[in-house]
Amino acid sequence: QVQLVQSGAEVKKPGASVKVFCKASGYTFTNYYIHWVRQAPGQGLEWMGIINPKILSTGYAQKFQGRITMTRDTSTSTVSMELSSLRSEDTAVYYCARDEIGGQRGFDYWGQGTLVTVSS
Amino acid sequence: EIVLTQSPGTLSLSPGEGATLSCRASQSVSSSFLAWYQQKPGQAPRLLIYGASTRATGIPDRFSGSGSGTDFTLTISRLEPEDFAVYYCQQYGSSHTFGQGTKLEIK
Numbered sequence: 001q002v003q004l005v006q007s008g009a010e011v012k013k014p015g016a017s018v019k020v021f022c023k024a025s026g027y028t029f030t031n032y033y034i035h036w037v038r039q040a041p042g043q044g045l046e047w048m049g050i051i052n053p054k055i056l057s058t059g060y061a062q063k064f065q066g067r068i069t070m071t072r073d074t075s076t077s078t079v080s081m082e083l084s085s086l087r088s089e090d091t092a093v094y095y096c097a098r099d100e101i102g103g104q105r106g107f108d109y110w111g112q113g114t115l116v117t118v119s120s
Numbered sequence: 121e122i123v124l125t126q127s128p129g130t131l132s133l134s135p136g137e138g139a140t141l142s143c144r145a146s147q148s149v150s151s152s153f154l155a156w157y158q159q160k161p162g163q164a165p166r167l168l169i170y171g172a173s174t175r176a177t178g179i180p181d182r183f184s185g186s187g188s189g190t191d192f193t194l195t196i197s198r199l200e201p202e203d204f205a206v207y208y209c210q211q212y213g214s215s216h217t218f219g220q221g222t223k224l225e226i227k
Contacts, residue, residue: 045165062121104171105171106155106169107155108176110165110166111164
């Protein structure tokens with residue numbers, strides 16, 4: 001069965017970086033984009049960016065340009081998202097989600113979420 | 121950036137009633153690339169509808185989506201207790217953006 005399993009919760013100090021992992025299984029890894037979406041406490045969903053695991057192309061929301069990096073390891077079917085220069089407003093649950101390349105059918109599977117807490 | 125505005129912010133209804141949720145876009149959403157998600161507390165979002173009106177796999181037929189251009193609607197007929205949650209619309213025709221959500225609560 002399709003699964004996206006994310007790495008565990010993180011606590012970081014302001015100014016630090018965090019790297020969150022998303023391991024895919026149960027489907028052909030390179031046939032689906034992976035997106036990252038975050039949700040601050042009590043708030044809505046915010047799209048952060050996309051990676052095409054087949055060709056390693058990425059696209060980031062303008063808000064995060066310059067401090068976000070997404071990459072992938074095809075040998076382990078894992079995508080990572082690194083966010084740098086963390087501030088308190090980055091405290092959120094971070095989700096990965098898949099989206100079929102060329103399918104245009106929305107985000108049909110999501111990871112369980114990773115809580116990132118930024119606090120001094 | 122396409123901004124999505126959902127209304128109402130909160131909808132209070134009873135099980136068995138019907139619900140109508142609205143999503144309005146600041147610009148036309150190309151090819152009706154509009155999706156709806158349901159989110160319950162402590163859970164990841166769940167895809168309900170894509171392409172404005174196509175139900176995702178396993179979604180009950182009491183959920184339906186409609187609309188085009190800038191105005192979209194999610195309709196839930198005959199609310200079940202498990203339908204009370206937060207609902208988000210998302211456009212994916214021009215990058216990706218989410219609406220702010222509509223909370224469907226039990227009256």
